[in-house]
Amino acid sequence: METPHPIKNIGSYLPVDDQGFIVNSTSIEKIQPEWLPAVEEVREAYVQHFGDNLHSVYIRGSVAKGWAIEHISDIDSFAVISLAYEKIDMLWSDLFKQELISEYPFVTGVEIGAIPLDELKDHKGDQIMIKTQAICIYGKNLADEIPAMKPGMETAQHIHFIKGEIIRTREWLNGEHSAEEIMRKCTWIMKRILRSGFELVMERSQKYTRDLYPCYEGFSEYYPEQKDNMYKVLQLAINPTEDTAEIEKVLSDIGAWIIKEIENN
Numbered sequence: 711m712e713t714p715h716p717i718k719n720i721g722s723y724l725p726v727d728d729q730g731f732i733v734n735s736t737s738i739e740k741i742q743p744e745w746l747p748a749v750e751e752v753r754e755a756y757v758q759h760f761g762d763n764l765h766s767v768y769i770r771g772s773v774a775k776g777w778a779i780e781h782i783s784d785i786d787s788f789a790v791i792s793l794a795y796e797k798i799d800m801l802w803s804d805l806f807k808q809e810l811i812s813e814y815p816f817v818t819g820v821e822i823g824a825i826p827l828d829e830l831k832d833h834k835g836d837q838i839m840i841k842t843q844a845i846c847i848y849g850k851n852l853a854d855e856i857p858a859m860k861p862g863m864e865t866a867q868h869i870h871f872i873k874g875e876i877i878r879t880r881e882w883l884n885g886e887h888s889a890e891e892i893m894r895k896c897t898w899i900m901k902r903i904l905r906s907g908f909e910l911v912m913e914r915s916q917k918y919t920r921d922l923y924p925c926y927e928g929f930s931e932y933y934p935e936q937k938d939n940m941y942k943v944l945q946l947a948i949n950p951t952e953d954t955a956e957i958e959k960v961l962s963d964i965g966a967w968i969i970k971e972i973e974n975n
Contacts, residue, residue: 714949715782717941721772721921723928724842731858732865732918736845740776741769748785748814749773752822753847755806756789759799765790765827766849771920774845780816782948788823788839790830790852798824835867843920862913869972872906875899876965880958889952896957900947903960904929906968907940910975922947939964 725733741749749769756767771786772778791798803822810820825836830852841856842865859865879899887895901922908925911932912918919925926944930937942960951957 717923717944717948719923719927720777720779721919721924723917723919723924726861726916726918730860730916732842732861734842734844734853736770736774736843738845738847741773741845742776742778744780744816745773745778745785748810748817749787749847751810751813752785752787752820755802755822756787757848759802760789760791760793760824763792764849765792766852767847768840768844769847770839770844774843782818784819784821785810785817786821788821788825788836788844790827790849791824792827795826795829798826800824834864838865838867842918861916861918865918866909866912868902868906869909872902872972873969875902876961876969880961883954883958892952892954892957893950896946896950896952899957899961900943900950903943903965903968904940904947906972907933907936907943907964910968910971936964936967939967 725735727733752769753767756764767787767789769785769787772783773785777783800822807820807822811817825833830836837856838859841853841859844853846853876899879895882895883892904922904925905920907929908919911928914932915928917924917928919928922944926940929940933940939960943964946957946960
């Protein structure tokens with residue numbers, strides 16, 4: 711059995727300016743040296759596979775902030791492509807991710823994504839991500855064309871979908887899956903719950919973050935009676951379990967509570 715990762719108070723709220731607008735605190739200079747070669751290979755993979763149709767490439771998450779932790783952090787990336795969605799070929803990405811993790815075993819996972827340039831204007835979540843949380847590592851930075859944003863409902867990305875995600879996860883858990891698949895699903899849904907919980911209080915706190923511990927901390931300030939339950943979510947996000955009964959209990963407890971609280975707000 712692997713040694714559990716300790717729960718650390720790491721991460722932060724994004725800075726805001728004197729008018730309350732979120733400031734993007736990521737930069738290429740903050741990427742840790744040991745992660746930089748892997749990031750460069752991600753960029754080159756997009757260039758190789760999309761060529762002249764590649765508009766821009768972005769890195770977000772802990773790597774972009776300079777807080778990546780070996781054997782815990784993923785490399786989260788996406789590209790903006792000058793093609794319609796149905797013409798974007800992503801079949802190459804699975805093999806590339808396997809090869810990159812093999813070459814850099816301290817990288818837990820790699821997220822590869824593509825956004826059609828023409829559809830970006832209709833996808834608020836992608837605009838938020840580019841404006842507030844991502845580094846442009848290739849091409850023209852679209853963040854310069856997106857209006858500034860404040861913490862609140864306009865920057866909430868998870869609470870609109872968490873009810874369906876919890877319902878579908880509970881249904882999924884009834885099927886037959888490998889231990890590895892269950893643990894990946896556990897991490898995914900617990901992160902969604904943490905971020906949804908924080909989005910409940912984001913406008914009141916006038917703070918913005920996607921980092922897990924600050925999400926737990928910010929949520930607990932306004933809902934102290936749910937603090938212990940949300941700490942369990944934090945634990946399972948960082949140290950996932952293959953015990954479906956344990957996951958189901960969390961989903962039926964604080965998961966159901968969050969759904970009800972969102973509906974009441």
